[in-house]
Amino acid sequence: MKLGVYTAVLHDKPLREALSIIKGLGLSGAEVNAGGFLPTPHLPVTQLTSGELDPAEYLSAFEEAGVELTGLNVNGNPLHTDPEVGPQDADDLRRAIPVAAMLGVRRVVTMSGLPEAHPGGRWPAWHVNPWDSGYLDSLDYQWDEVAVPFWREIDALARDHDVKICIEMHPQNLVFNPPTLQRLVEKTGATHVGAEMDPSHLFWQGIDPVAAIDYLGDLVFHAAAKDTRINPACAVYGVLDDRFTRAPAAEHPTSLGGRHTVNRWPHDSSWDFVAVGRGHDVEFWSAFLAALDRVDPDMAVNIEHEDAQLGQLEGLQVAAETLRAASRYAVQPA
Template sequence: MKIGAYTACLHDKPLPEALSILAAFGLESAEINSGGFIPEPHLPIRDILASEQARQDYLGIFADHGITLTALNCNGNPLHPNAIVRDKHSADLIRSIEVAALLGVTRVVAMSGTPAASATGTNPAWNVLPWDSAYLDVRDYQWNEVAIPFWRNVQERAAHFDVKIAIEMHPHNVVYNPATLLRLVESINATHVGAELDPSHLFWQGIDPIEAVGHLGGLIYNAAAKDTRINAAARINGVLDDRFDRVRPDAPGAVSLGGPYILSRWPTDSSWDFVAVGRGHDVTWWRGFLQVLEQVDPGMAVNIEHEDQELGQLEGLGSAAKTLLEAAGR
């Protein structure tokens, strides 16, 4: 098992410096962004596509730091009803498969995407709990008309290049839990589309990630290490909490998600928060999580995703690395 980190939290630093930081924390794996919602400053895509020498030089940077490149990450919304977003994110994902193959990387992390509720819709619509048949109509459209055709094509391309697509089961996507992951896999007869097991999104949905690993088994191709803390506000508002605020596109620190869309401001009294590994669940829990992943695949890469807003960049990454390495017995 390889313990590492997704380098998006270090995008302000050149790749060699980012890899030096990972190595200093005792990590051995790196996951690099290849498009989608955020830029890819650590991946010179044009050079990699154009030149074998550029590919060898790029991989040499990782070797020089004792780090293995284990996955590309192309999280976005390839099913977005706005063509500006959809065309970029879907093209980024398709391109990422070829880039991964050229680099000898066998995993690409992605999100399944979210279409509109109908063919005339202009905004994504996350459709869950279809107790009213109107929502079953939405589900049928989103899956049968949009998601399944798109992902069938991705499956074909991934199989051609022999690269596994690990879908992050992320709410606000058509695939957000094990049941929807299995629905997609079965609908497209997948051989190269499976799951990334990120426990953080499962925690706040009330899903036991360890039981999810047992349920999905060999369909898990990659794992993320990100923790979640359930706060006292959840006892009043539950975990489905819409108290987010708008952020102006020109505001300091505004994060673009493609087209006209901006990352919203998190509630101040939130029902739950993403936190560094160990700040939501202790080292004993993480030890058990790593053990069941290792049973699925002894070579599994588990990469830290640092999104703890209460800890600084290196503080949060270092804290997560310490806990995760202790859980791994290292």
């Protein structure tokens, strides 16, 4: 198992400093952003694709730090109907695949995306409980006319470059749980599309991440280490808590492309993303790593830090300590 960090949380640090921090945490892997929702401070995509920067020169920073580049991340919505979002996110993904191959990286993380409900629609629509036949009509359109052609193209591109596409099963996407991930693979006949197993989005849906790994098996290509804590407010508001509010421009909210930004989280939320170990204990994380090991002993597992109560380095330290402890028990000698 390769334990590391997704470096988005270290976006304000130069690459070499970020890698030094990862090494200091006792970890050995790094996943860096290559486009989508977030900028690319640790990956000079343009210089690499233009030939201005030699891949070996870029990778030398990782070699000197003793940290392996284990994945590129292009999370976004490549199916978004907004012309300022969808086409850009899709192009970022297309560009990241050959860059990954150039760098010898075999994993690119992204999201499945979510299109409009019907032709001509102006906003993505997430139909998660399609009790009305009209919702099924909409899902047929979203899957068969939008998602399947796009993902067939991406799978072919990934296959040509010997790169695996690892989809984060994320709400507000067509693929948000194990069955929808499996559906995408089956509908497209994909050979190079599978799952990035991020348990944080599964926890609040009531899904057992270990059972999800066993269900998907060889379709699990890559993993994230991010935890979720269910709060007392869930008893009243439920997991579909909708009390998000707009963040004022003065607060410089995180951009999601075009005019779209991240909203404010409810102050007494039903659930929160927390550092690994602050939602589930070492016993769970040991079982999680053991389940991943059954699929691929060399799988990369990268910490994604989004705990609003802990600082940048503090959150990474808490997560790294939990993961290191869990790894000692995850795989017992035969």
